Amino acid sequence: MKDPKASSTYAFRAAILHSLGNPTERGLEDSYAYFDDGILVVADGHVIRVGDAKDILPTLDDAVSLTTFENKLITPGFIDTHIHYPQTGMIAAYGEQLLDWLNNYTFPEEKRFKDVDYARKVAVQFLDELARNGTTSALVFGTVHKESVDVFFQEAEKRNLRMIAGKVLMDRNAPEDLTDTPESGYADSKALIEKWHNKGRLHYAVTPRFAPTSTSEQLSLAGKLLQEYPDVYLHTHLSENPSEIAWVNELFPDSKNYLDVYDHHGLLSSRSIFAHGVHLCEGECQRLSDTGSAIAFCPTSNLFLGSGLFPLNKMEAKGIKVGMGTDVGAGTSFSLLQTMSEAYKVMQLQGEKLHPLKSLYQATLGGAKALSIDEHVGNFEAGKEADFVVLDLHATQLMKFRMEHTHSLEDQLFVLMTLGDDRAVAHTYSYGHCVYSKTS
Structure with missing residues (x-):
């Protein structure tokens, strides 16, 4: 050649x-x-x-x-609209649903990312796997450690990739050595935005892990970052698991629903991407549509963790942008080809068909539209x-x-x-x- x-x-x-x-x-x-x-x-x-x-x-x-x-x-x-680079080393962890899986597998692994050398080793492996699977753009979770995201951006810059990533914000309901504070999370995110956002093909996403692990004060400061930097992204999880939803209702009793927690803190916009959205009510769907927010459809992880079947046709009927995500490491493959295969099965289980040309769209141009990068790629x-x-x-x-x-x-x-x-x-x-x- x-x-x-x-x-x-x-x-x-x-x-x-x-x-x-x-x-x-x-x-x-x-x-x-x-x-x-x-x-x-x-x-x-x-x-x-x-x-x-x-x-x-x-x-x-x-x-x-x-x-x-x-x-x-x-x-x-291929464009992956939701994936966790720190979970590369724990893909295929056996036998749990979401909340136990986080406590038993995810949090212990993410503690290791305080070590910059380890973070760099995993970042290299992660980016190699993306390339091996044909993925050229991705929306990526880091860990709570500022250094984990700094290292990730360094390695992505070497390869001139179009990547969006962010430091996890998590100030409660997690191990003490994996939590930040509202103030430190804000300061670290701000520093990373100033250093990396729009540098070459790199972009920053403000990244609260999910509502249960952030206080209202932290979510308010996440909203403040979005106001200060209107073209950064918001990346988090939404309505993945029924037990998670019940927990959110307990933690935020004044909110109408799960999405309303984020909405109340100013986190919905055309640059907001919510992973999963398996169990959304009509009001949540309408609000996502009204704000131009997007959902990442993650079939392999939804099946692996037993979270449920994503109603793609319902979301699109509401005018909601939908991309496709592998969600490694709850997702079981870096391959968006395999993810398309599982998406087909998810639709079959709901008595609906997913045409292969539609799948290709979701994994390329649809993903680009969900991430608001379709003027560049897709x-x-x-x-x-x-x-x-x-x-x-x-x-x-x-x-x-x-x-x-x-x-x-x-x-x-x-x-x-x-x-x-x-x-x-x-x-x-x-x-x-x-x-x-x-x-x-």
């Missing part, structure tokens, strides 16, 4: 697929563009052009570096950043055999989602440069 750095403009040839909009709104036929033999032209980290090879090849200058991928599909890089519109993944349609013997029996794009895509995982990722490109190549 030629080194694309050898030319200022370079091109990639393979089957190419990207979303143009939400299939629910535009209809399937108008929601995507597919080129069976396509070319993606990239320069200076941005998409110049995408289309049929027969149309683009005659226009390419001889100096352009052209890389051809056989039996491959190029799609936009599809191959000219001028967008060249984040993309090269998927091997013959990654395993079973996939190769099954692909020989497909008869449509939708069938191929569904096989890729159902049987695919990190083995299907041949190459991952961020800002036009390769950040991962499969070696075998």
Whole structure:
């Protein structure tokens, strides 16, 4: 394979697929563009052009570096709208539901992130796993330790990734050595915002863990940060588990519901992303829609922890933005391909279907819209950043055999989602440069 750095403009040839909009709104036929033999032209980290090879090849200058991928599909890089980098080392922890899982597994592991060297080691492993799975953008939880987020941003900056992350705010109902105070959480977050927000492709998210672990005073200061820095994000959890919801009702008896706790403290906006939202009432759904807030649909973790089935169609009927999240480490895979497979099953259990083109939208352009980064990434519109993944349609013997029996794009895509995982990722490109190549 030629080194694309050898030319200022370079091109990639393979089957190419990207979303143009939400299939629910535009209809399937108008929601995507597919080129069976396509070319993606990239320069200076941005998409110049995408289309049929027969149309683009005659226009390419001889100096352009052209890389051809056989039996491959190029799609936009995957966008993970909810994931915890400090939980990389405890993925696949057995046998608990949410609250016990936090106490028995999550908190003990997160204590280790006071050690900067350990935090850096995990950050490197985490970013390697994202690349190995074709994920080029993510909304990421750190720990309560300021240093854990500083290290994460350092490592993401080296790779020129579009990442959003934040220090956890947690001043009660957690181990003493994992809590901050309203004042220290505010000060640490402010310092990290000043250092990292909008530096290159990096952004900051104010990150209360969830309502039970923050006092009203801390949530008020989180709201103050959002007022002081209107373009930072808010990232937290919402209505994941019935026991969690009951706990919130006990802790905040004056609030109408779980979402109202956040709303009361000024935490809802078009840059607010709430993970899960499995058990929302009509009023909560309407308020999310009215404020332009988004939900991260996390099927693997919802199934793993027994939290419930996310009502995707209900959320979209309310006009709520929805992205897809792996939620590692309650989620069981870094792969958004596997996450799409589990999302299909979640919908099946509710008597509803999830079309593979809709799944691709949720994992790419839909995720970008949920994170308000769709002006930069999410599809191959000219001028967008060249984040993309090269998927091997013959990654395993079973996939190769099954692909020989497909008869449509939708069938191929569904096989890729159902049987695919990190083995299907041949190459991952961020800002036009390769950040991962499969070696075998």
